[in-house]
Amino acid sequence: MNDKAIRTLEFNKIKQQVMEHAASALGAARIDKMAPSTNLEEVIQWQDETDEAATVLRLRGGMPLGGMHDIWAHIKRAEIGGTLSPHELVQVASTIRASKTIRLFIEKLVDEDELSLPILKNKKDTMAILTPLEHAIFEAIDESGEVLDSASAELRSIRQRIRSSESRIRERLEGTIRSRNAQTMLSDAIITIRNDRYVIPVKQEYRGHYGGIIHDQSSSGQTLFIEPEAVVNLNNQLREIRLKEQEEIERILIGLSAAVSEEAYDLLLTVDVLGEIDYMFAKAKYGRVIKATKPEVNDQGIIKLNKARHPLLPIDEAVANDIFLGEDFTTIVITGPNTGGKTVTLKTIGLCTLMAQAGLPLPVLDGSKIAVFESVYADIGDEQSIEQSLSTFSSHMVNIVDILKQMDSGSLVLFDELGAGTDPQEGAALAISILDEVHNKGARVVATTHYPELKAYGYNRDGVVNASVEFDVDTLSPTYRLLIGVPGRSNAFEISKRLGLEQSVIDHAKSFVGTDSKAVESMIASLESSRKQAERDYEDAHDYLKQAEKLHKDIQKQMIEFYEKRDELYEKARGKASEIVEQAKIKSEEIMTDLRKLRLEKNAEVKEHELIDARKRLEDAAPIQSKKTGKSKSPSSSSVARILQPGDEVKVLTFGQKGYLIEQTAEKEWSVQIGILKMKVNEADMEFMKSEKKAEPKPLATVRGKDFHVGLELDLRGERFENALMRVDKYIDDALLAGYPRVSIIHGKGTGALRQGVQEKLKNHRSVKNVRLGEAGEGGSGITVVEFK
Structure with a gap:
């Protein structure tokens, strides 16, 4: 890629903005090396990585990327036999812990949340499980880099001896600073440390009173920090023990460094994957900030x-x-x-x-x-x-x-x-x-x-x-x-x-200005005018389309609710009728039992076949229950008995409505016009009614122009009185043409003049059946409901 173009287009500024979203030095190092690729497959892979990270950000808010460190140099030094410091070992353990946290997070997303994250899953599988090394380090060193007593039994024993020696030294020195002459000879009654040895602050003039070794003096020279002769041997013993402590700590660090060296390959691989994950999410976070999408x-x-x-x-x-x-x-x-x-x-x-x-x-x-x-x-x-x-x-x-x-x-x-x-x-x-x-x-x-x-x-x-x-x-x-x-x-x-x-x-x-220039300018002006008109026409057409779609959805919803309600009422009626017939059958059985008893007792002339025939007539009187109320079970209506043609009138059994066939959309499936609705219906759900002379039906919805895409409400609020009445006239005509049984006109409450004018006009309209104010749930006196004949 051309370096000059990269500088000219300020691509480096983009890198700086992405860098702000890196969670670690690992991700920052990759962002610093970020450059455009000319390989299509590589670019697609990178885009998929960023998109997958963006998916996690969108659904979970982020990835737990804390605790990662660039430990590449630490691992390399351990590989060649170097000893890592406690702080460096803590960074290694922290990075291993971060990889474990990320691994578990990805597993949860893939397994429990059932997200498809192939790239992150592959990176998760690539990372090695190094939990034993993490535990070994954190059992020996705490988060601040201090080697713990639990690092080894020898270190615990040595530190116990150190504490014991320090205690004895302090006891001796506390006896000294509490003596009778201490207030006179000491600058302050405290015990302090100089050169890793316990000392007391003695005034210059009493330097020879305590003997021992002078380790330091104050800036004024009036105070000397002296190690009294009484504690010199104890301090020497303490120093020897501390040297042993350092030797034991060194041994522990060498062992842990060797353990890091043994896992060097897996550690380097894990560090590389963690850097890639941080890089992925830095790009995704940047994309979220600038509201970007994947191209x-x-x-x-x-x-x-x-x-x-x-x-x-x-x-x-x-x-x-x-x-x-x-x-x-x-x-x-x-x-x-x-x-x-x-x-x-x-x-x-x-x-x-x-x-x-x-x-x-x-x-x-x-x-x-x-x-x-x-x-x-x-x-x-x-x-x-x-x-x-x-x-x-x-x-x-x-x-x-x-x-x-x-x-x-x-x-x-x-x-x-x-x-x-x-x-x-x-x-x-x-x-x-x-x-x-x-x-x-x-x-x-x-x-x-x-x-x-x-x-x-x-x-x-x-x-x-x-x-x-x-x-x-x-x-x-x-x-x-x-x-x-x-x-x-x-x-x-x-x-x-x-x-x-x-x-x-x-x-x-x-x-x-030359003639040619004038002609070009005129042409450009004409193009601009045409473009603006085309934009306006497009916006108008788009508005009409949205209104038509809304109208279609509203009416379809109303039809579905109507048919569901109708079917529900049919079912209730059938259930009630069945219940009545059942009761009648029970009663008839009782009567027939009584008749048989009467025949036996009184020798009445009632024959058995007459009783059976009477029962059969009762059973036939019972209504037949059907799960699908709209479909008939008879052979004559379950299938179409002729070859259907566009324009045929059919009955859609599911809805119980008549419609016209428009065209065949698939085998055994037709596009049917039912009122203002157009829907696809299977032949098995249709019953042929009759043929139309016209080859192509013209239902209402197919002949309406753009002006007839009307809603179920007309809002007149804010209109002048004359304009409002003109709009009412046009709206009523459009609603009648659309076949609406009822519409609403919103005029607001205000002074009432507009409401009165609208209602007077509607009452005199030849196609209006009834005019009333809206109920409480419909808008009250701010709306007029119109019902058509």
């Missing part, structure tokens, strides 16, 4: 950035733009005023490319694509060199010449103000020639320019498109919006006019 990576030179922001600009200040390149065209020429955002757009494309190839998420919306380029070249900014005596134009040309020598079809080339700094006519000619050269080699090119000659560059060359940064003439300021497909036009005359320049001066200036 789809390709090697076809396709760039499609949805609402891309410059990653180094504050989120609330950066203007998001849609940028696409590499499919219909491979070269973009951006024109527009200074400070309009051309250079920012250029850097956004280049920096997003470098970030993606380094495995970083991009500040774009989902669904964006980015290409992996073999090289990125950028000629941006003024690199004038006084020492080289180069002008602005010369410095740019030196850079451009170098780019032309190195670039190829796998390159992304960015030119800022191409051809600037020289005669406009010659500069424009050079710019066109350079663009042709780079474009013909198959590279992806984005260039900015001021030259009007380049405004028509994209109209007569395949694979080239013009673009511009928008300028608001009303506010005399750029909007920083990128408009691909529309070249920028000069706003000098409009700006001058708004700033107060006389019209006569402006007209005189226009007379010097």
Whole structure:
């Protein structure tokens, strides 16, 4: 990758921001080495790693990354026989503990939470289990680096002797400082330590009273720190024991260092994996801060950035733009005023490319694509060199010449103000020639320019498109919006006019502008007008679509609720009828029993087959229960007895409603229009009713235009009285055309004038059956409910 482009596009600033999210020196070291890759598979792997870390951040808030240390140097020193210090051993044990914590955390995510994390799972499996070494170190050394008594039995014994010797020395010295002459001879009645030996502070004039050894004196020289002769031998014994303590500690550290050396390979592997995990999560945390997403990576030179922001600009200040390149065209020429955002757009494309190839998420919306380029070249900014005596134009040309020598079809080339700094006519000619050269080699090119000659560059060359940064003439300021497909036009005359320049001066200036320039400016103005109209039409269509979707969902929900309620009532009725018949059957059995008894007792002329026939008639009177109330079990209705055709009227058994066949969507499945709803129904759930003469049915929903996409409510609040009544007229017609049985009109409470006017108008409407105020749960007197005939 071109180092100059990396510096020009400020990729190092991105690295510094990512560095702030590293949890350890291990991750920071990898971020420091972070660079774009030109290998597609490697870039995809890096992007997947970052995305997996982002998934963990989103679902669990983070990964426990505390306690990791860069112990690479410690391990290497232990390998060659060096002895590690207690502090270094603690760092080794802490890193092993951190790896265990991370391993358990990943296991829980994969096993208990059932998350698919193949990359983290693989890294977890790679880390060695070194718990015995961790325990051995922490049993001998505490977190602060102190060797514990429990490190060995010998060390415990030695330290007990040290404490005993110190106790005896203190007893002797405390007797000395509590003597009768102590207050006179001592500067202070305390015991202190100098050169690892216990001493007392003696005034200068009494230095010979206690004998012994002088170890230190105060800054004024008036106090001497003397080891009395009475404790010299005891201090000597204490020093010998402490030397033995140091020897035992050294032996313990040598043993632990040897244990580290034995696990050197696994430790180095674990440290490497921990650094990779920290690096993954640092990139993911950075992505969360800038609200970034994972792009789809390709090697076809396709760039499609949805609402891309410059990653180094504050989120609330950066203007998001849609940028696409590499499919219909491979070269973009951006024109527009200074400070309009051309250079920012250029850097956004280049920096997003470098970030993606380094495995970083991009500040774009989902669904964006980015290409992996073999090289990125950028000629941006003024690199004038006084020492080289180069002008602005010369410095740019030196850079451009170098780019032309190195670039190829796998390159992304960015030119800022191409051809600037020289005669406009010659500069424009050079710019066109350079663009042709780079474009013909198959590279992806984005260039900015001021030259009007380049405004028509994209109209007569395949694979080239013009673009511009928008300028608001009303506010005399750029909007920083990128408009691909529309070249920028000069706003000098409009700006001058708004700033107060006389019209006569402006007209005189226009007379010097060539016919061709006027034609180009007129064409650009027409394009801008068409674009704005297209944007407005798109927004209107989008609004209508959302209203239609909402209406469809509302009605479908109401129909489902209606059918469910109907089926529930049917079931209750059938249950009640069955209960009544059962009771009747029980009663009839009792009567038949009585009749048999009567026949036997009285010799009545009632034959057995007549009794059986009577029972059978009672059983036949009972209603048949069916689990699916909408379907009939009879052969005549369970299947369609003819070949269905579009336009046939059928009955949908599940809903019990009639509809029209529109088209066959699959084998044994049709698209059916039921009222204003269109749904897919299986042939087994339909019963043929009759054929229509018309080949294609025209249900209500298919003939409505955009004005008939109406909701179940009309909100008139804030409307003027006359406008409100006009809207009521149109809304009632639309609602009738949509087939609604009932609608609501919201007019608010206010003075009541609007409510009275609306209700008077509705009462006189020929299609209105009833008008009433809303109930408490419907909005009260602020809403009028209208029922149609």
